[in-house]
Amino acid sequence: MFSILVLHGPNLNLLGLREPGIYGSETLDNINRLLQQEAETLGVKISVLQSNHEGVLVDAIHSASSEQHQGIVINAGAYTHTSVAIRDAISGVNIPTVEVHLSNIYRREEFRHHSFIAPVAIGQISGFGSESYILGLKAIVNYLQKSGS
């Protein structure tokens, strides 16, 4: 059974309260419940972590392999646009990674248009609200099944 690490970056713990016009009214707990349901449907295991700290996210990416995760789904939040460290961690561990965003980052401020993660991810899903995570989980599982990992 595949095991997928789902990482939520900074401020995503505030979902539901935070700019609902942009991010919707769903809480992170709710999104995690939807992800768990989808994981059961797909027949995979997920481990979920949210952190507001860049180094904690880097450490989680480093441990992904020893914790037997075959894939990563990450919404790095604002670190998407700033973090060479998270990008280097993803390229360093060589675990297939899908980048997700609730909002469409390309329809927003210019500083959100650049992602440090995109070049080291197998793909990016942006703009579908909580559904972005579900699509991201489906995408990584499909990728792993096809690559016969």
Ligand code: DQA
């Ligand atoms: C986000 C988009 C980022 O630009 C922002 O900093 C976030 C959330 C999204 O899911 O739409 O924190 O990653």
